[in-house]
Amino acid sequence: MMQVLVIEDGSEYTETLERFLTEGFSFTRAGSGRGALALLAARPFDVVFLDMRFDRAPEGELLGDLELVADRFNGDPVQARRFLEDHQGNFILAELRGAGLTVPVLMSYDFSAEPRRWERLAERYGPVDYLDDVASPAEVAERLRALASGG
Amino acid sequence: MSGWLLLLWLPSASAVPEDALNELLREHYHTAQQLESGERYTEAATHYRVVMLGDPEFKQAVVDLGRVLELDDRPGAALRVYASAPNDADAVEALGRLQLALGDLGEAKRSFERLSRLRPAWPGWRIPMAAATAPDDPEEAAALLLEYLDFVTASIDDEGMVDVTIQVCGALRDRDEVQAVELLERLVVRFQDDAESVARLEALLMQFEIDAFAEELAQAADVRLPPEDVDRLRRAREAFASGDVGASSVLLEQLVVDQPRSAVAWAALSDVRMARGDVGGAEQAIRSAQKLAPLEAAYPARLGQLLADSYGGRFDGEASQAFARAVRRRATDPELWVRKARADRRAGLWELSVAAYQHALELDPEAPWAEEARRSIEGAARQLPEDVPLPSAPGRPESVPEEAWIAFHRGWAWRERGAPDQALAEVLVARRLAPLFVRAINLEAAIRTDREELGVARALYRESLEIEPGQPALLTVLAELEERVGDLERSGALWAAAAAQGDPRALWRRAQAEATSGRWPAARQTLAAYFARTTSDPNYEDARALDALLQRRIRGALGGGLLGLGFVVSVPLGLWLRRRSGVELEVMLAASPRIWRDVTQICAAIRHEVLKHHASVLVSVADALDKGDREPAQWAADRLFGPGGALERLDDYVEELEALGRSSGVHLNLRFRDPLFRSLLAATARLQRLEPELRRGTGRHLAGTLRELSGVLNQEVYQALGHLVSSLSVIELDRELLDTIWQDVCDEPAFQGVLLPDLQLEPLPEGPLLLKIFPSDLRDILGNLIRNSVEACIESGQGQIGLAVALEEDLITGLERVVIRVRDTNPRRLTTQMIRGRYIGRGLGLAVDLTNRARGSIHVEPDPGWSKAIVVRLPRAERPTAEEWG
Known part of the structure; x- marks a missing residue:
């Protein structure tokens, strides 16, 4: 049974994957980067499924330094918070790797239009892969298996 | 009573002729018939039973056996025999009638319901059903009989109807006498050639009328007004005649308080209330008058006219009843008959209307309305005009075999009946036999379009056009299909070709x-x-x-x-x-660049909330359905159609876009004019229609349709929305653009005739520099910064301006930022805080706002060799992307 940690601020991915991938997978949901770090510290997971946007997470749950980010936006905290939300998946991934966790990560975000960005991230934060976020559960299953087996 | 309608339904009764029996069984059957005619029912039953058991397909024996068992006074056995053939209409009918006769009304109703399904085209089941329904629900029984009368205009199998109607009306009388009377009156007309039936129906009508009238008379006691009140009534009438409705009203309202049993006072008050626009009060008053003086014809006539004139036809049936009362009181008044005929006609009571017109004509054939009456009578008796002989239809092409020709037309007929599957089966036969038969190809394409198989349909139309290019109408059909799938280029070419070939729509x-x-x-x-x-x-x-x-x-x-x-x-x-x-989205965007950002956000939200999280599961639901698992379909239905579900959100977003259009003075017609949204909304509308099937988890082609819709929503629409969002929010920064912005500033009127500083433009980094920003915003930001520096240089009489572009990487997100440095050498002091705090004017505040909007930043930084640099950082897009707008 493959143990998958789904990190998302809602529950859509977990519900969908649990409903359609009933054989060979066990899904656990973490609602934030902090929650995910706690779970990963407590027990091993074969692979992480990571959403990119976290626009429903409480502010205290978002990873990333709001003040530092605000400087990028002429000091505007609203823009900064939105940036943290929009890129929270990246912040979580950076935090996992910073904590020495090498569990493979499947990101739900379409990087196909940004190949250079993806190259940089994969080099820095591997093992990591991504899937278009309209991917069907069957495609998700295929990628999870590939990632977990080191493919 | 058994079988009294049986022989009237010949097609079913003769479905299996006795000739089909073998010799031995045929002999038994004839013996049974002879014994039955000799009233030897017990023995006849034995022989019928042999036939029934010997040939179970010969259902006539079931009915025959049941009948002789009934005649032999063995109803229980007869019931069992009839019940043994639940799919034979004759047996079910006989069963129902026997159950009815035995008083088992619930079972009888079930049998007649079954009969209605077994003989869907036969209206006669309503008569025994009404008999079974009457004791518990006489209104429903009457409705069934009226429905039968509406349905069957000529008497084909009315047998038993008079008995049933009398029974129904007896039960209905206390609840809805108006309906009972209407039913009886219509039957009197229907059975006018059957004196005995008419006499029975009229006797019941008369009984109704006598009873009702007696009751009315018991209530009635019209009082004569004393002289002083007669004088009040006269004054009120005079005031009304002179147009002083108010004074008349005051007098009459008081009069009916003082003399509440005066019919004339109430009748006069009715007129006054009517003149004041108080229709309800007028009706109340004339009803009071009618109650107090039931022998008077004028009051029901006035009530009928009020009902007919004042309620837009809603109470025409009641108006007709009122006139019927009036003509009974004053049957020699042709005017009253005509008014009744008109009311009957408006109420759809054609037979009563014709009878009333005839009556009126008999009384006064020369009256001014005589022509109207004759025309109405003639109009009600329309005769079918003779067919005009037409030349025969164009024949079958030689290259098309007869069988293909017939299959093609069958396919056509099925499609017209709304049965695409059967239509497709037939047309495929035609196509197999005649592969180049373009009409069959076109028909298949049309059927495929009905089934939303647009890819196949497009290929078929193209094939047809290759075989026979001169089909301009086909070009337009194909053009619309291409539009639906978002291929606007091809669609445009097809419209042009169709117009060149003279197609009117093109x-x-x-x-x-x-x-x-x-x-x-x-x-x-x-x-x-x-x-x-x-x-x-x-x-x-x-x-x-x-x-x-x-x-x-x-x-x-x-x-x-x-x-x-x-x-x-x-x-x-x-x-x-x-x-x-209306216009498509593109037109609205061209007209109103200021709403690009809002449009972008809405489109990105549709892409993210509607498509990403919901439509992506359609294929998985289809896979589950293929495995017989219905639960995911029901789950998906809740997410799609439930409150706050994906489709509801989509509706909200579409409304927001339309509201943006209105705020820009544009009538946005997304549903019909916009290729992208037309595809999206057509697909979601189709999805909406699947809701009952999804909730049940069953449905023909459900899985296939879901996959097809997934293809449209998750591929075509998702990508198209992404491109739209990107095209609105991404611009390429190159040397030419920077030159243009510089030149635009220099050409401003304020700088005409002034010696301007030079511009030093550094070489740009390699590769396309796509920026995630609205194009007009970038022009405004850089234009304002450059203008500010130019002004400072002019003021100080010295200076140079430089532009440099570089790239920076964000270590966490991997995103690149484009760094644009606007440098100058003038001594004007400027800091980051001054810019952010809006301490300065000159358009820098606007530059800050616009940069914020693009998720960028502005800083004032030192720059070696320059007095300072205003540094703008903006996110770079590698290729157009819509993600960050989600």
């Missing part, structure tokens, strides 16, 4: 396009070609109106000069066209 479309873009003479020429080819196109009237408008405007413009042309013509013409058709 010409109309071209004319509209020419008119909106201001090419009015060309539009008129196109319209001339359109008019030469059609008078029956659905757009013909609109085309005429557009042509007239163009003609007037061109004439007016030529008179008013070229300057007036654009103003006079374009505004009303644009409004005229917009009212008819």
Whole structure:
């Protein structure tokens, strides 16, 4: 049974994957980067499924330094918070790797239009892969298996 | 009573002829018939039973056996026999009738319901069903009988109806006498040639009337007014006649308080209330008068007229009843009969109306309304006109085999009946037998389109056009399909080709396009070609109106000069066209760049919330259905159709876009005019129609349709929305753009005749520099920064301005930022805080706002060799992407 940690601020991915991938997978949901770090510290997971946007997470749950980010936006905290939300998946991934966790990560975000960005991230934060976020559960299953087996 | 309708349904009764029996069974059958005619029912039953058991397919034996068992006084056995053939209509009918006779009404109703399904085209089941229904629900029974009378205009199997009607009306009387009387009166007309039935029905009607009348008389006691009240009544009437309705009303309202049992006072008050617009009060007053003086014909007549005139036809049936009461009181008044006939006609009581007109004509054949009466009577008795012999239809092409020809027409007929699966099966037969038969190809393509198999349909139409290119109408059909799937380029070419071949729809479309873009003479020429080819196109009237408008405007413009042309013509013409058709999103965007950002956010939200999280599961639901697992379908239905579900959110977003259109003065027609949203909304509408099937988890083609819709929503629409969002929010920064911005600033009137500083432009980094920003915003940001530096240089009389572009990487997100440095050498002091705090004017505040909007930043930084640099950082897009707008 493959143990998958789904990190998302809602529950859509977990519900969908649990409903359609009933054989060979066990899904656990973490609602934030902090929650995910706690779970990963407590027990091993074969692979992480990571959403990119976290626009429903409480502010205290978002990873990333709001003040530092605000400087990028002429000091505007609203823009900064939105940036943290929009890129929270990246912040979580950076935090996992910073904590020495090498569990493979499947990101739900379409990087196909940004190949250079993806190259940089994969080099820095591997093992990591991504899937278009309209991917069907069957495609998700295929990628999870590939990632977990080191493919 | 058994089988009293049986032989009237011959097609079913003779479904299996006795000739089909073998010799031995046939002999038994004839023996049984002879014994039955000799009233030896017990023995006849034995022989019928042998036949029934010997040939179970010969259902006539079931009915025969049941009948002789009934005659032999063995109803229980008969019931069992009839019940053994639940799919034979004759047996079910006989069963129902026996159950009815035995008083088992619930079972009888179930049998007649079954009968209605076994003989869907036979209306006669309603009569015994009404008999079974009458004791518990006489209104429903009466409705069944009235439905039967509406349904069957000629007497084909009315047997038993009089008995049933009398039974029903007896039960109905206490609940709805009006309906009972209507039913009886219609039956009197229906059975007018059957004296015995008419006598029975009229006797019941008379009984009703006598009873009702006796009751009314018991209530009635019209009082004569004393002289002083007669005087009040006279004064009130005089006031009313002189137009003083108020004074008349005061007098009469008081009079009916003082003399509440005076019919004349109530009748007069009814007129006054009517004149004041108080229809309800008028009706109440005339009903009071009628109650107090039931022998008077005028009051029901006035009530009937009030009901007919005041309620828009809602109470025409009641009006008809009121007139019926009036003519019973004063049967020699032809005017009353005519008014009754009109009310009957309006109430759809054709038979009563004709009878009333006939009565009126008998009383006064020369009256002014005689022509109306005759016309109505003739009109009610329409005769089927003779067929005009027409030349025979074009025959079958030689290359098409007979069988293919027939299969093609069968397919056509199935499609017309709304049965695409059967239609497709037939047309595929035709196509197999005649592969080059273009009409069959076209029909298959049309069926595929009905089934939303657009890819197949498009391929078929193309195949058809290759075989026979001269089909302009087909070009337009294909063009619309290409539009639906978002291939606008191909669609445009097809419309053009169709117009070149003279297709009216394509010409109309071209004319509209020419008119909106201001090419009015060309539009008129196109319209001339359109008019030469059609008078029956659905757009013909609109085309005429557009042509007239163009003609007037061109004439007016030529008179008013070229300057007036654009103003006079374009505004009303644009409004005229917009009212008819609206515009697509692209037009709205071109008209209102200020709403790009809002449109971008809405489209990105649709992409993220509607498509990403919901439509992506459709394929998985389809896979589960294929495995017989229905639960995911029901789960998906909740997410899609439940409160706050994906489709509800989509509706909200579409409304927001339309509201943006209105705020920009544009009539946005996403549903019909916009290729992207038309595909999206057509697919979601189709999804919506699947809701019952999804909730059940069953449905023909459900899994296939879900996959198909997934293809549209998750691939075509998702990508198209992404491209749209990106195209609105991404611009390429290159040397040419920077030169243009610089030049635009230098050309501003404030700087004319002034010696401007030089611009030093550093080489740009390699590769395309796509920025995630609205193009006009970037121009404004850089323009304002450059203008500010130019002004400072002019003020200080010294200085140089430089522009440099570099790239920076965000270590966490991997995103690159484009760093644009606007440098100068003038001594004006400027800091980051000053910019962010808006301590300065000169457009820098706007530059900060716009940079914020693009999720960028502005800093003032030192720059070696320059006095300072204002540094703008903006996110770079590698290729157009819509993700970050989600």
